[in-house]
Amino acid sequence: MSQADKARAFADLHRKGDPVVLFNIWDAGSAKAVADAGAKALATGSWSVAGAQGYGDGEALPLDLLETIVRRITATSELPLSVDFEGAYATGPTGVGKNIARMIAAGAVGVNFEDQKVGGTGLYPVAEQAARIGAARAAAEDAGLPFFINARTDLFLKDREPANHPALIGEALARARAYTDAGASGIFMPGLKTPELIEQAVEAVELPLNILIMPGVPEPEELAALGVARISYGPGPWRDMMAWVTERAGKIYGV
Template sequence: MSQADKAQSFADLHRKGDPVILFNIWDAGSAKAVADAGAKALATGSWSVAGAQGYGDGEALPLDMLEMIVKRITATSDLPLSVDFEGAYAAGPSGVGRNIARMIAAGAVGVNFEDQKVGGEGLYPVAKQAERISAARAAAEDAGLPFFINARTDIFLKDRDVANHPRLIDEALARAKAYAEAGASGIFMPGLKSPELIRSAAEEIALPLNILIMPEVPAPQELAALGVARISYGPGPWRDMMAWVTEQAAGIYRDI
């Protein structure tokens, strides 16, 4: 299957009410394990990929190393791969476009692209983030791919008090509309937990809605019923695996 075919296949998996489930991976080995378990597509988690190499999250992992990992994953599995690309390792549109092109060349068929200022404070203004998304879309068009740009807004992660989320939803929806017009393929709202707000967002947003599994978020079956089209597990699988390794090793060393 060509990369363009994989990109289209990945896009087609995003269906409201019948979401694609992404049990996020961090290297070629975890990619093979998740593929063998029956996944229809693969997606990295930035925290997981960085942590597996001894780095912190927030683009601390060198871009060259991320590119190498993406190449290894796509060489290991024929499944479509989306890369959690944080802020695309660039602030300006030209840098965004250049780095998106690198992920495409490495074999990715999509990215998560967030609107928080990585290494800075707050979120990019809507117009600025829209320019960045447009640059990513232009890079995809240059490559001739129906590349899936999962535009992430960090509004709900920046304010984790769920009591404040009803007053933030209008801004989140406004960002979603602007990002869609700029060329996004889907909208990612990590940190959104309320079933009522998730349903409202899924109904208001024309693009597929992505929700992150975390404490107090509805179960996948309920998210599907709410109209969600993509469900991500983020760094959870990697954290659970590292906790298991630590527990197993601690038991061994205690018994010595």
């Protein structure tokens, strides 16, 4: 299957009410395990990939090393791969476009692309983030690839108190509309937990909506019933695996 075929197949998996479930991976080995379990697509988690290499999250993992890991995953699995690309390791649109091109060349068929200022504070202004998304889309078009840009807004991660989220949903939806117009393929709202607000977002957002599994978020079956089209597990699988390794090693070493 060509990279373009994989990209189209990945996009087709995003169906409201019948979501693609992504049990996020961190290397070629975890990719094989998840693929063997029956996954239809693969997706990295930035925290997981960085932690597996001894780095912190937030683009601390060198871009060259991330590219190597992506190439290794795509070389060893036939499943479509989406990369959690944080802020694309760039601030301006030109840098974003160049780095998206690197992920495409490494074999990825999509990315998560967030609107928080990595290493800074707050979120990019809507127009500025839209321009960054536009640069990512232009890079995909230059490569002739129907690349899946999962545009993430970090509003609900910046304020994790669900009681405050009704006051944020309007801005989140405005960002979703702007990101859609700029060339996004999907909208990611990690941290959004309240069923009523998730349903409101599903109804208001033209593109497939992605929700992150975390404490307080409805179970996958309920998310599907609400119309969510993509469910991600983020750093959860890696954290669970590291906890298991620590526990087993502790028993061996008597800790």
